[in-house]
Amino acid sequence: MGTRPTIGVLALQGNFREHAATLRLLDADVVEVRKAEHVHGLDGLVIPGGESTTFMRLMQTYGLDEVVSRFERPVLGTCAGMIVLDRDHLDLVDVQTERNAYGRQVHSFEADLELADDPEPLRGVFIRAPRVEDTGPGVEVLAEHDGHPVLLRQGRFIVASFHPELTDDTRVHERFLDLVREEQLVRT
Amino acid sequence: MAELGTMRVKSGLAELLKGGVIMDVTTAEQARIAEDAGAVAVMALERVPADIRKEGGVARMADPGKIREIQEAVTIPVMAKARIGHFVEAQILEALEVDYIDESEVLTPADEENHIDKWKFRVPFVCGCRELGEALRRLSEGAAMIRTKGEAGTGDIVNAVRHMRAVFGGMRRLQRLSEDELYSEAKNLQAPLELIRWVAEHGRLPVVTFTAGGIATPADAALCMQLGADGVFVGSGIYKSSDPSERAKAIVEATTHFEDPEILARVSAGLGEPMRGLDAASLLPEKLLETRGW
Numbered sequence: 001m002g003t004r005p006t007i008g009v010l011a012l013q014g015n016f017r018e019h020a021a022t023l024r025l026l027d028a029d030v031v032e033v034r035k036a037e038h039v040h041g042l043d044g045l046v047i048p049g050g051e052s053t054t055f056m057r058l059m060q061t062y063g064l065d066e067v068v069s070r071f072e073r074p075v076l077g078t079c080a081g082m083i084v085l086d087r088d089h090l091d092l093v094d095v096q097t098e099r100n101a102y103g104r105q106v107h108s109f110e111a112d113l114e115l116a117d118d119p120e121p122l123r124g125v126f127i128r129a130p131r132v133e134d135t136g137p138g139v140e141v142l143a144e145h146d147g148h149p150v151l152l153r154q155g156r157f158i159v160a161s162f163h164p165e166l167t168d169d170t171r172v173h174e175r176f177l178d179l180v181r182e183e184q185l186v187r188t
Numbered sequence: 189m190a191e192l193g194t195m196r197v198k199s200g201l202a203e204l205l206k207g208g209v210i211m212d213v214t215t216a217e218q219a220r221i222a223e224d225a226g227a228v229a230v231m232a233l234e235r236v237p238a239d240i241r242k243e244g245g246v247a248r249m250a251d252p253g254k255i256r257e258i259q260e261a262v263t264i265p266v267m268a269k270a271r272i273g274h275f276v277e278a279q280i281l282e283a284l285e286v287d288y289i290d291e292s293e294v295l296t297p298a299d300e301e302n303h304i305d306k307w308k309f310r311v312p313f314v315c316g317c318r319e320l321g322e323a324l325r326r327l328s329e330g331a332a333m334i335r336t337k338g339e340a341g342t343g344d345i346v347n348a349v350r351h352m353r354a355v356f357g358g359m360r361r362l363q364r365l366s367e368d369e370l371y372s373e374a375k376n377l378q379a380p381l382e383l384i385r386w387v388a389e390h391g392r393l394p395v396v397t398f399t400a401g402g403i404a405t406p407a408d409a410a411l412c413m414q415l416g417a418d419g420v421f422v423g424s425g426i427y428k429s430s431d432p433s434e435r436a437k438a439i440v441e442a443t444t445h446f447e448d449p450e451i452l453a454r455v456s457a458g459l460g461e462p463m464r465g466l467d468a469a470s471l472l473p474e475k476l477l478e479t480r481g482w
Contacts, residue, residue: 054440104285
């Protein structure tokens with residue numbers, strides 16, 4: 001058994017409390033990240049759902065964009081968090097996303113998602129969700145909805161266009177913490 | 189199959205706005221300034237509350253043409269206000285695909301007894317309240333987000349603080365009651381027993397609770413956050429100040445870093461004149477907006 005991982009959750013705005021609660025339920029310690037120095041010593045980082053324009057502005061103001069770009073451990077990005085990591089923003093995950101491509105709030109929806117490697121469907125909550133329009137060769141698609149990838153992995157990154165933190169299903173976070181523990185083992 | 193308009197989807201958007209600032213705007217240009225400053229959403233309005241207060245007359249839903257213009261100007265959510273009980277204004281706003289409807293006391297009420305039946309809509313609603321019972325009544329009508337009212341258009345935070353103390357204090361009080369005391373509390377609060385029970389068990393509302401009405405400075409925003417608000421609405425406080433863009437940025441930073449006095453000191457410096465404002469305690473009862481809604 002590895003040591004209990006410490007996960008940072010970007011807490012500028014958005015669903016950071018829900019992510020923190022799920023991670024704690026899964027035996028991780030959680031640090032809220034609002035300034036660059038909060039990233040030091042973390043085993044993993046979550047960039048939650050929220051408004052990506054707000055995130056980007058506050059990240060740039062407080063130097064978090066550079067610190068996150070240099071961060072070498074696993075990262076989970078959901079909704080706005082996926083946008084922050086995409087080609088057009090921090091360019092850490094090789095995906096092209098289109099903001100609000102599913103439409104305004106009246107078109108927001110929830111749906112069961114089929115996972116590539118798990119027979120139990122996963123409930124996806126899509127709120128003014130970004131749509132993945134293109135993925136690079138290193139990106140593995142873990143789930144799709146209507147022909148577009150909605151849950152993806154590229155190496156130490158997991159990104160989702162929906163909100164796993166808004167349901168009681170912890171499987172996306174478990175998968176992320178598996179990556180974190182693997183990385184911890186490699187480093188020890 | 190995809191399910192639209194579920195309560196989880198409606199309240200979920202408000203969840204994503206937590207820790208953020210929702211700014212009143214009356215033009216596309218103001219909306220862009222708000223988005224650039226880091227607002228999580230804008231409220232499209234014909235007139236900001238300070239002007240409604242000054243000019244008087246009947247305040248109604250904004251012109252749909254103006255709402256469209258603002259929707260085209262920004263990528264963040266666009267909210268708009270309907271009059272209390274005016275379900276046709278709400279139908280129009282839903283047809284425009286605004287992201288949230290604020291059934292708001294800032295506009296002149298259209299019904300003196302009934303609020304809109306918000307369950308009938310796919311678009312989510314935010315409603316104002318002054319105390320816990322009022323919040324729970326709005327939830328029973330289908331509101332997916334709550335904001336304390338404050339006194340809009342004054343730049344005076346005192347009423348917002350009173351309302352937050354009432355709502356958050358009311359929830360702490362419910363948590364201390366025994367199960368058999370909750371029945372009579374439901375009568376006192378004029379709210380459904382199931383909601384009373386939920387709040388007594390969880391110590392919070394089942395939806396996000398923002399603060400509105402009178403926020404004019406970064407310190408005001410941080411005060412609301414420290415008192416327990418999930419986020420803030422800023423109306424007249426930004427565009428009635430001398431440098432709206434800088435003030436908007438400062439209020440956004442203060443809302444995120446609400447527990448960091450050093451950052452609050454830095455962002456509060458050199459912002460120019462805040463809105464002049466009105467002492468809310470000096471307003472005659474008939475001039476109060478907060479007493480609208482039942």
